[in-house]
Amino acid sequence: MTTDALPLTQTNAPADAAEVAEVVRGAFRDKMPVYPIGGGTALDYGGRPTAPGVGLSLEKLSRVIDYPADDMTITVDAGLTIAELAEHLRTHRQRLPVDIPHADRATVGGVVATAPSGPRRYAYGTMRDYVIGVRVVDGTGMEFSGGGRVVRNVAGYNICRLMVGSLGPIGVITQVTLMVRPMPEASALVVCEVGDFDAAERILAALVHTQTLPAAVELLAGPAQQQGAVLGPMLESSAARVIVGFEGSELEVDWMVGQLRKEWSEAGISTPITIEPADAAAAWDWLGGLPADVQINVRPGATVAMIEQVLRLDSRCSIQAHAGNGVIRVGWSPSQTPPVALSPSETPPTTLPWRELRGAAAEAGGNVVLLSHADDRQLTARDVWGPPGDAATVVRAIKDRFDPQGILNPGRLDYGS
Numbered sequence: 124m125t126t127d128a129l130p131l132t133q134t135n136a137p138a139d140a141a142e143v144a145e146v147v148r149g150a151f152r153d154k155m156p157v158y159p160i161g162g163g164t165a166l167d168y169g170g171r172p173t174a175p176g177v178g179l180s181l182e183k184l185s186r187v188i189d190y191p192a193d194d195m196t197i198t199v200d201a202g203l204t205i206a207e208l209a210e211h212l213r214t215h216r217q218r219l220p221v222d223i224p225h226a227d228r229a230t231v232g233g234v235v236a237t238a239p240s241g242p243r244r245y246a247y248g249t250m251r252d253y254v255i256g257v258r259v260v261d262g263t264g265m266e267f268s269g270g271g272r273v274v275r276n277v278a279g280y281n282i283c284r285l286m287v288g289s290l291g292p293i294g295v296i297t298q299v300t301l302m303v304r305p306m307p308e309a310s311a312l313v314v315c316e317v318g319d320f321d322a323a324e325r326i327l328a329a330l331v332h333t334q335t336l337p338a339a340v341e342l343l344a345g346p347a348q349q350q351g352a353v354l355g356p357m358l359e360s361s362a363a364r365v366i367v368g369f370e371g372s373e374l375e376v377d378w379m380v381g382q383l384r385k386e387w388s389e390a391g392i393s394t395p396i397t398i399e400p401a402d403a404a405a406a407w408d409w410l411g412g413l414p415a416d417v418q419i420n421v422r423p424g425a426t427v428a429m430i431e432q433v434l435r436l437d438s439r440c441s442i443q444a445h446a447g448n449g450v451i452r453v454g455w456s457p458s459q460t461p462p463v464a465l466s467p468s469e470t471p472p473t474t475l476p477w478r479e480l481r482g483a484a485a486e487a488g489g490n491v492v493l494l495s496h497a498d499d500r501q502l503t504a505r506d507v508w509g510p511p512g513d514a515a516t517v518v519r520a521i522k523d524r525f526d527p528q529g530i531l532n533p534g535r536l537d538y539g540s
Contacts, residue, residue: 134178140297148264161233172534201232222411232296238288241411242339245447256300262526291532307370316361335379339368345441415452421489423449
């Protein structure tokens with residue numbers, strides 16, 4: 124997505140954190156909104172800003188500042204792309220095990236602010252688990268830091284956790300320290316097709332007791348998920364696919380693939396497909412980059428039932444579920460109007476029963492988040508994130524502390540007063 128989605132009067136590209144602070148101090152004096160810009164890959168996520176302001180591109184902040192590989196940490200500027208980070212880590216056979224779309228453009232700071240995650244979250248967690256230090260410029264132009272190069276470092280606010288997924292209203296991230304992991308020797312995936320969702324439920328339930336250690340447990344359904352660069356076309360008689368990914372040493376991966384095939388054979392699944400290590404990287408990349416309009420978060424045990432609810436609302440939608448985590452990503456079918464008419468007073472109402480979807484998710488102990496929406500629709504935070512709940516008061520208090528004039532990314536996360 125381009126920066127056209129932002130109401131920019133001009134865009135500055137500071138050379139370092141000191142210049143970032145200078146720009147924000149000027150904006151604070153002038154009460155001018157500031158919109159931090161990383162790789163521009165997630166500008167349609169969150170509310171749509173409307174107040175004209177200054178763009179703050181971090182593209183020039185792209186250094187690797189410190190990489191003590193033996194300590195399994197790396198400190199980088201926020202404008203470094205994820206692909207560049209991966210290249211540096213690869214020299215020591217290390218990696219950040221978080222699936223991030225558009226890695227050639229997505230920046231470290233942007234990824235911390237938006238907190239995407241993919242299939243590997245089942246085994247490795249999310250960005251929140253890897254950010255151990257940050258440097259930030261707050262809404263007054265003051266620089267501050269939190270965390271460091273040690274994994275346990277907490278005093279006062281847990282700044283690292285505050286910044287992950289914050290979408291920018293607390294401060295502009297200028298530097299990040301990450302904990303990293305060794306790169307596995309091998310990876311592979313095992314795929315089976317299921318004729319109905321009862322069978323999918325049984326397979327997923329059995330994986331709780333598998334002797335293997337999956338890195339990912341995915342369930343795919345719908346037309347956009349029926350084929351991929353490696354998976355190939357799905358059978359017409361199939362309702363969904365279950366994909367289990369493995370990573371580790373070559374011996375470990377080989378044993379786990381064989382063990383799961385054995386377990387599935389004993390359960391009557393006779394023809395699973397194995398994506399061998401030579402082809403696994405392409406399959407992981409494909410799974411980590413599938414687009415979606417909506418994300419539904421429920422208890423893992425409610426995943427299949429929630430998917431069936433979604434398919435009753437839109438039988439041709441595309442579904443990718445991180446089934447082991449209860450995260451369901453939905454791409455609406457082209458025949459459906461995107462679910463953006465959400466406010467009770469707005470007419471005409473969406474063709475999708477949006478409130479029914481949110482109600483079903485709430486009954487399953489979860490929530491619904493809008494991941495993208497049409498540029499010409501102005502939505503409130505309630506529309507995008509759902510009812511604010513008790514946490515909104517805390518969020519507003521924290522934002523007021525770090526951004527007293529509300530100039531940082533206004534409109535992206537605001538619930539108002």
